[in-house]
Amino acid sequence: MQPRKYEGIIKKYREFLPEIDDEFIISINEGNTPLIKSRNVYKIINPDIEIYFKYEGLNPTGSFKDRGMTMAVSKAVADGSKAIICASTGNTSAAAAAYAARAGIKSFVLIPEGKIAMGKLSQALMHGSVVMQIQGNFDDALIIAKEISEEFEVTLVNSVNPYRIEGQKTASFEIADELGKAPDYHILPVGNAGNITAYWNGYKEYKQAGKIQNLPKMLGFQAAGAAPIVLNHIVKEPHTIATAIRIGNPASWQKAVKAKEESGGLIEAVTDEDLLSAYALLARTEGIFCEPASAITLAGLIQLNKRGFFKKGDVCVLTLTGHGLKDPQNAIKVSSEPIVVPCDKKSVLKTMELI
Ligand code: F0G
DSSP states (O other): OOOOOOOOHHHHTGGGSOOOOGGGOOOSOOOOOOEEEOSSHHHHHOTTSEEEEEEGGGSTTSBTHHHHHHHHHHHHHHTTOOEEEEEOSSHHHHHHHHHHHHHTOEEEEEEETTOSOHHHHHHHHHTTOEEEEESSOHHHHHHHHHHHHHHSSOEEOSTTSHHHHHHHTHHHHHHHHHHSSOOSEEEEEOSSSHHHHHHHHHHHHHHHTTSOSOOOEEEEEEEGGGOHHHHTSOOSSOOOSOGGGOOSSOTTHHHHHHHHHHHTOEEEEEOHHHHHHHHHHHHHHHOOOBOHHHHHHHHHHHHHHHTTOOOTTOEEEEEEOBBGGGOHHHHHHTSOOOOOOOSSHHHHHHHTTOO
């Protein structure tokens, strides 16, 4: 048999995606990320449930945004666009910058000043984007990006661009392909609310196509200081250590509520303290390093489990949206300091408590 090359989500899931000619596809082989079964942490939380991590940090730019960006940028190129723009808390800008570089078009990104993880900032700069730090938050930046895209020939690649959502839904397909069904629960962080919308669409479309018989309940989590959907009102000055989801007026707000309601799921808030402890717990028990916003999924699961939410045999999939290396500063903050040791074997052995 001829080995089949993997060439990204558009070629893999073409029948479920908007049509696009091969010549316009801009892909960095995104997708095909691992679904990792918990080996340890489930035993600490609840040995009667199964936990899987969809590790989206292993996409080419280190987050799930690549799935949506391959679709949005390919479509922009097919339509003759020469430039893209986005507002971002960091990951969208990293993906936009990378895919624009590959397409040979310009990218403009608006990020909230001082509230973006270093790794993400370095990516946008490195790929040659015009990076503008706005003296405001993500919600303010999105308004400006939207207006510019309406007035000038610059394509908006935030998730209000429907092609972004189309690409992102392919993560549901991969999970269903691997499990042979949908999980009982799918747990996601909620920021601008595009991803929970995309996953829910993906599961519904797969069921309609007869690929799966069941649908999951969608469980979304927002940071307590940036939880507009939970509070049911706009948060003017959102705050959380998880800068990726520091959003007070999500663009896909109503669609996220719909995903929650149609699936019989929920959207709840988690404190920064709980998300940081889940962030460290995951790294220390499973060997999986994700960014703080991604760890809200595990914190959310723990929160629900304490209330006796899950029953024996439940299968839970948690999307770990971004790689931990995006945000080394927070990782160092929740860890112990490196130990300074004199340069001799005896001192090292002493520190190791071997002598
Ligand atoms: N996790 C990470 C790591 C993210 O970067 C984001 C969103 C989310 C979760 C939330 O996903 O917005 O679809 O609900 N980041 C956007 C950005 C806002 O600009 O990178 P969502």
